[in-house]
Amino acid sequence: MPSIYPVSLGCAKNKADFEKLLWVLRAQGHEIVLLPEEADIFWINTCAFIRPAVEEALEHIFELGEIKKPHQKLVVSGCLTARYGKEKLKELLPEVDEFYGIEPYRLFVNKEPVERLLTESPFYAYLKIAEGCNHRCTYCTIPRIRGKYRSLPLEHLVKEAEFLLSQGVKEIILVAQDLAPYGRDLCPATDLISLLKALNSIEEEFRIRMLYLNPVAFEKDFLEQVLELEKVVPYFEVPVQHAHPDVLKKMRRKFSVERFLETVKFLRRWRPLACIRTTVMVGFPGEGEKEFEMLLEFLKEVEFDYLGVFIFYPEEGTEAEKFFPRVSYKEKVARKRQVLKLQREVTKKRLKSRVGEGEEVLFLGEDIKGRPFGIARCQAPEIDGITYLNFKKADPLPGDLVKVKVKRSGLYDLWAEVIKE
Numbered sequence: 001m002p003s004i005y006p007v008s009l010g011c012a013k014n015k016a017d018f019e020k021l022l023w024v025l026r027a028q029g030h031e032i033v034l035l036p037e038e039a040d041i042f043w044i045n046t047c048a049f050i051r052p053a054v055e056e057a058l059e060h061i062f063e064l065g066e067i068k069k070p071h072q073k074l075v076v077s078g079c080l081t082a083r084y085g086k087e088k089l090k091e092l093l094p095e096v097d098e099f100y101g102i103e104p105y106r107l108f109v110n111k112e113p114v115e116r117l118l119t120e121s122p123f124y125a126y127l128k129i130a131e132g133c134n135h136r137c138t139y140c141t142i143p144r145i146r147g148k149y150r151s152l153p154l155e156h157l158v159k160e161a162e163f164l165l166s167q168g169v170k171e172i173i174l175v176a177q178d179l180a181p182y183g184r185d186l187c188p189a190t191d192l193i194s195l196l197k198a199l200n201s202i203e204e205e206f207r208i209r210m211l212y213l214n215p216v217a218f219e220k221d222f223l224e225q226v227l228e229l230e231k232v233v234p235y236f237e238v239p240v241q242h243a244h245p246d247v248l249k250k251m252r253r254k255f256s257v258e259r260f261l262e263t264v265k266f267l268r269r270w271r272p273l274a275c276i277r278t279t280v281m282v283g284f285p286g287e288g289e290k291e292f293e294m295l296l297e298f299l300k301e302v303e304f305d306y307l308g309v310f311i312f313y314p315e316e317g318t319e320a321e322k323f324f325p326r327v328s329y330k331e332k333v334a335r336k337r338q339v340l341k342l343q344r345e346v347t348k349k350r351l352k353s354r355v356g357e358g359e360e361v362l363f364l365g366e367d368i369k370g371r372p373f374g375i376a377r378c379q380a381p382e383i384d385g386i387t388y389l390n391f392k393k394a395d396p397l398p399g400d401l402v403k404v405k406v407k408r409s410g411l412y413d414l415w416a417e418v419i420k421e
Helices: 012-027 051-067 079-084 086-092 142-146 154-166 192-200 220-226 245-251 257-270 289-302 329-352
Strands: 004-008 041-046 073-078 124-128 171-175 207-210 235-237 275-282 306-311 358-366 372-376 387-390 401-409 414-418
Touching (some): 012 073, 012 171, 051 079, 073 079, 154 171, 154 192, 207 235, 220 257, 275 289, 275 329, 289 329, 306 329, 358 387, 358 414, 387 401
Parallel strands (some): 004 041, 041 073, 171 207, 235 275
Antiparallel strands (some): 358 401, 372 387
16 A cells, blocks of 8 residues: 655644544555654645645645655645635646545545544643534634534543543543534534533543634633543633724624623632643734724733734635725734734733642653653643643653642743642
């Protein structure tokens, strides 16, 4: 069977899809190789959510296309194909032999796979609970690329989680374009809390993290139920995008800033060290100085633990592509820097509040300098900081969930001592 050199680009949802594909291909007899010169097929699973992602995908295609030998093939799947279509891409990228869309494992199996070939870490994994999106944010390409919201059956997700745990995974990270609507489209219908309870009841030592929760669902009742589940870490990734009502209306982001602030205050009273992460977009058409200043004031008031910033791109095929007045690229970059400068101080302050507190860390191993490290409950892998560990009184193994006391904090990271239990 032909050997495969895999390249996975984009978000955690894309990664989960590609890991299922690799499991299926290996089960059919294909060898997965780590060097392109050893491969019969180069397979790139692409992202195309925003312009930089498209540019990254094209860069990888061009690089592999240049080194491809006559006996080798180049296959491209994922969002790039779904966004632009096979026929258009065949004309633009003649070096590519085959184009496939999202969830490429469906080319080879009729049934949703439970198994995965983990590519990032043996100790944490992403569990994609739904595909697509029913929101119609004016700047976003996702509904066009991935279609309407489609939940995976609860029973299937429990089986997939059990498989991941059997492989040594200790943190399962729930992902979807939006976790909040999970299960409403199923028959019989269910919901996110029911899924969390089902996963929480699995009799293994592990923890559960949620990513991508629409701010509409960030409500007191939801938080009260979630925080009662001992395996669900108090970590909430809630992408707000903006805070000015006029900008939010143009974005078609339907949530109340005032209610969001009330929920944050409630959470911080109940769980002062609960982590809240967000993403914001700067330079959206119509964002003047007044609108941008309101965003900055909002960020100061909330004090998000971590934050990511996008600059607005007029993405082809979106409503916002035709919106005016436009913000200059130079000004968008300047605003992004201003947000990051503000957030650095907020993150530093929030991390400092954890010094002296107890924490749980998933020990991952050693970094390139030989320093033991892991991820605390307040740190999502790959996007937040890490925790460096001191083993004075314990000797854990990679993959262990260890109790620690935080000794020091930095700009993004923590330093902690493992407590012998």
